[in-house]
Amino acid sequence: DVKVTQSSRYLVKRTGEKVFLECVQDMDHENMFWYRQDPGLGLRLIYFSYDVKMKEKGDIPEGYSVSREKKERFSLILESASTNQTSMYLCASSFGRGITDTQYFGPGTRLTVL
């Protein structure tokens, strides 16, 4: 079974802190994605990556950056956390290379910024 893990289930940070959210997948997937999920807004794509050291902006990249130094790991970085970044963050991965488009999700990290 595909497994996507996220470093924390719950996280509380203060405004202005630098925040790292880590995601690891164990299926040699090419693609990895970061979403945020908010009530009434569904899932919104923040950043994605098709390969190591590659990154593409999603629909709402402002205030975020990402890092993909290894194929299995995709990190989301909040350079200076703000209260409007309080949300559920979901990581996902997929095979890519035109094999299949099904995405596999981690359990999510609920981030609260005070």
Add this chain to the structure above:
Amino acid sequence: GNSVTQMEGPVTLSEEAFLTINCTYTATGYPSLFWYVQYPGEGLQLLLKATKADDKGSNKGFEATYRKETTSFHLEKGSVQVSDSAVYFCALSEMNRDDKIIFGKGTRLHILP
């Protein structure tokens, strides 16, 4: 651009009732269509998918048929259980363009015992 519209919730049903959650889409080309489910406190997981017109995806008693003529992919289940309480997301992707998936906003389903 591509988009997905699904019925707003919450939807509340009694156990053993018939379920329909409507989903329509707008897309160029020939998208794959998905239903994902999110149980309380968890991430999303794939429930079913269909990759071409008239395909029927099915899993755990849920079904959805890819209707190109009506651009729809409605989710149905004949007899729901309390354990089906979750948020359901309709989604599409066009694999030949990129590997992104476009999600609807989700429909929360409550099943009463």
